[in-house]
Amino acid sequence: MSLSVVRTHGTNGGYVRGCRCEACRKAHREYEAAHRKAKADPDSGYVAADRARAHLQFLAEHGLGVGAVNVATDIIPSIIIGIRNGKRTRLQKRTEKKILAVTPDLALDHALVDAAPTWRRINEMLAAGTPESVILAALDRTGPITRLGRSQVTVRTAALIERLHTKLSPVVPDNVRILAVPPEQRRGRACRRADFSQIEAGHPVTLSA
Missing domain, CATH: 1.10.260 (434 Repressor (Amino-terminal Domain))
Structure with missing residues (x-):
């Protein structure tokens, strides 16, 4: 067996070069199976x-x-x-x-529009106690919500958030200032608890995610 074959054990190339060890035979079977699957896929090629x-x-x-x-x-x-x-x-x-x-x-x-109105509505819902998971479910997305565009969002996203906001009609505490920007990205539950403690104390804050 040549050195080139030895160096390619466990690959289809090794099998093509003549190696018939178990690793090369397995690699060849997997290659053939993948090739047949690709040929059967109407979107391949x-x-x-x-x-x-x-x-x-x-x-x-x-x-x-x-x-x-x-x-x-x-x-x-x-x-x-x-x-x-x-x-x-x-x-x-x-x-x-x-x-x-x-x-x-x-x-x-999917066209892009200014994200400010959308973020204001999101922040109002969060401030009123709406779980982030509810907002994400309305968008058919997984978190975190800060993955939404900072300056622009799609027309579809803006419309879905507006619909949910209208449905929930969130009531925001008087001592909370709502900004039309994404929530600050802070890590850990301790940060989130600290933010809400500030709200209870009457300090205007931007809610974290």
């Missing part, structure tokens, strides 16, 4: 970028640029730009599928 490029141009004509498509699809902007300007001539099928699924209406839901 690559396609020409023509349809995706045409759809991006269509969205641009409706005022939806790279940023809106990025937010709606989670495709990184450089890929979207490359497809749109023709530098990328091929793309993964699943990427094409994401782009073609974007409609002007859907993209508008």
Whole structure:
């Protein structure tokens, strides 16, 4: 057995080079299984970028640029730009599928707006005793809530928070000042207890997450 084979034990490459040890046979079986699975996946492989490029141009004509498509699809902007300007001539099928699924209406839901009104409503609900978990559930998100955009949020997020705020109609204590900014990111339950003790003492504070 050659040195090159010995150095590649436990890999499909080692099996291809002729090694039949248990580790290489196992690696080869796993490689073949993954290959069969990939071939069976309708979204695997690559396609020409023509349809995706045409759809991006269509969205641009409706005022939806790279940023809106990025937010709606989670495709990184450089890929979207490359497809749109023709530098990328091929793309993964699943990427094409994401782009073609974007409609002007859907993209508008993911358009970005000023986050200040949303943060003011969130802080009012927190100050009134609404658990953070309730707010996150309304957004279908997991925490912490400080992961929301500091300066901008999506239209969808703003609408969901406004709906929940209207439904709960939170009553904020008079001694609490509500700011239109994200809660301060502080660590530990002790910090959170300290913040609420300040509220009880009548000191205006910005609630922590």
